[in-house]
Amino acid sequence: MTLNALARGLPQHAARPALTHRSCWTSLIVVPALCVALTANAESLSVGGIGSVEPLVRLLFERFHKQAPNTTLIQLSPPLGSNGAVKALAAGRIDLAVVGRALHPEEAARVGEHFVLAETAFVLASRDGRQDRGFSLDQLAAVYQGQQQTWQDGSPIRLILRASFESDSALLRSMSPAMARSVAAAAQRPGMVTGDHDLDTLRLIARTSGSLGPSTLGLLNTENARLIIFPIDGVAPSLAALQSGTYPWRKTLTVVLPQHPGPTAERFALFLRSADAQKLLLAHDYLPVGK
Numbered sequence: 001m002t003l004n005a006l007a008r009g010l011p012q013h014a015a016r017p018a019l020t021h022r023s024c025w026t027s028l029i030v031v032p033a034l035c036v037a038l039t040a041n042a043e044s045l046s047v048g049g050i051g052s053v054e055p056l057v058r059l060l061f062e063r064f065h066k067q068a069p070n071t072t073l074i075q076l077s078p079p080l081g082s083n084g085a086v087k088a089l090a091a092g093r094i095d096l097a098v099v100g101r102a103l104h105p106e107e108a109a110r111v112g113e114h115f116v117l118a119e120t121a122f123v124l125a126s127r128d129g130r131q132d133r134g135f136s137l138d139q140l141a142a143v144y145q146g147q148q149q150t151w152q153d154g155s156p157i158r159l160i161l162r163a164s165f166e167s168d169s170a171l172l173r174s175m176s177p178a179m180a181r182s183v184a185a186a187a188q189r190p191g192m193v194t195g196d197h198d199l200d201t202l203r204l205i206a207r208t209s210g211s212l213g214p215s216t217l218g219l220l221n222t223e224n225a226r227l228i229i230f231p232i233d234g235v236a237p238s239l240a241a242l243q244s245g246t247y248p249w250r251k252t253l254t255v256v257l258p259q260h261p262g263p264t265a266e267r268f269a270l271f272l273r274s275a276d277a278q279k280l281l282l283a284h285d286y287l288p289v290g291k
Contacts, residue, residue, distance in 0.1 A: 043264045044072045048088050049098035050167070051079035051198030052215070053253060055222035056284065057098060063280055064271045071264055079197045082167050086111065089258050095265040097256040100167040100198075112259040117272055118286040120218035121237035122171050122249040125202075125227040127211045129157065134231030137176045143212065144172075144182035146189065151210065159186060160204045160213025161194045167251065168201070168214040175232075175249060199223075216251050217242075217285040239285050253286070 047057055054075055061073045080088055082099035089097045090110040103114055124135065129151045135143070142148040143157055150156055162168040164187050173180040186192060195201025195213065202225060205213045217237055220227060229237055232249065241247035257269055271277055278288040 043070055044074050045264045045268055046074040046094045047096050048076045048080040048085040048094040050082055050100040052219040053098045059280060060277055063276060064268055068267060081197060089256055095262055099254050099256060100251050102252060102254060112257040112261055114254055114256040116289040117253045117255045118281050118288050119250045119252050120216045120286045121242050121247055122251045123215055123217055123229045123237045124212060125205050125215045125229050127206055127208060127227060129210055129212055129228060131230055136233055141178035141182040144186045156210050157212050158208050158210045160201055160211055161186060161192050162201060163194060172214060221285040239287060242287055
């Protein structure tokens with residue numbers, strides 16, 4: 001069944017479920033007893049993807065749960081990442097994936113429908129670093145190259161990296177030719193701290209004095225993370241700057257369905273394109289695309 005066909009059958013104002021909590025979701029590692037008791041006969045929706053969308057997916061599912069009260073969300077923990085989520089989806093291990101980039105052609109051939117859900121500003125964040133005017137791209141390249149090692153107050157910059165195959169590393173390398181060389185060089189230096197996934201990276205940035213690492217405006221919003229984010233080439237990251245194009249660095253969220261999706265996955269994908277979902281995305285610093 002196509003998403004357009006489902007649109008005719010999706011209730012506009014379904015009754016709120018008779019639960020004392022807002023919605024149920026589970027993890028493959030921790031399964032809350034309340035959710036098990038209340039959703040024993042529920043339809044499950046297993047979602048995998050990048051760590052930064054875990055809190056966003058929970059927020060979206062809470063809203064979707066009002067229309068589909070007999071559904072339960074299962075999120076894989078730790079996050080699979082973009083590569084792992086696409087592989088898991090193609091193998092039938094999850095119902096839906098949300099990845100942090102466009103699909104490669106060979107990936108698209110192994111899955112079903114996919115569409116861009118939203119974009120959010122890709123940012124450089126710190127716990128307490130001082131750089132009042134932010135960074136130029138040349139300054140950032142010098143930091144990753146190891147040529148600039150201190151903040152403006154003289155305290156040391158402590159880089160938080162991601163694995164070279166992760167989308168955040170690819171985004172950093174894409175910022176300029178100098179950044180491509182410098183990020184690759186940083187990955188080769190001994191003793192560098194590397195986050196396993198988006199949420200782990202955010203935690204490392206938040207607890208490391210002098211930290212500097214990649215994140216997104218949307219993740220900082222959904223996690224209520226009080227970190228310092230920096231203008232790049234004189235432009236501060238914001239939803240307005242992202243929409244106008246004056247801030248060009250962004251992470252794209254792509255929703256991916258399997259070749260033969262189940263009805264719950266199709267209904268959730270349809271909901272993600274709704275006006276209700278788009279309002280929620282905007283409220284959390286995600287620019288809806290839905291195409």
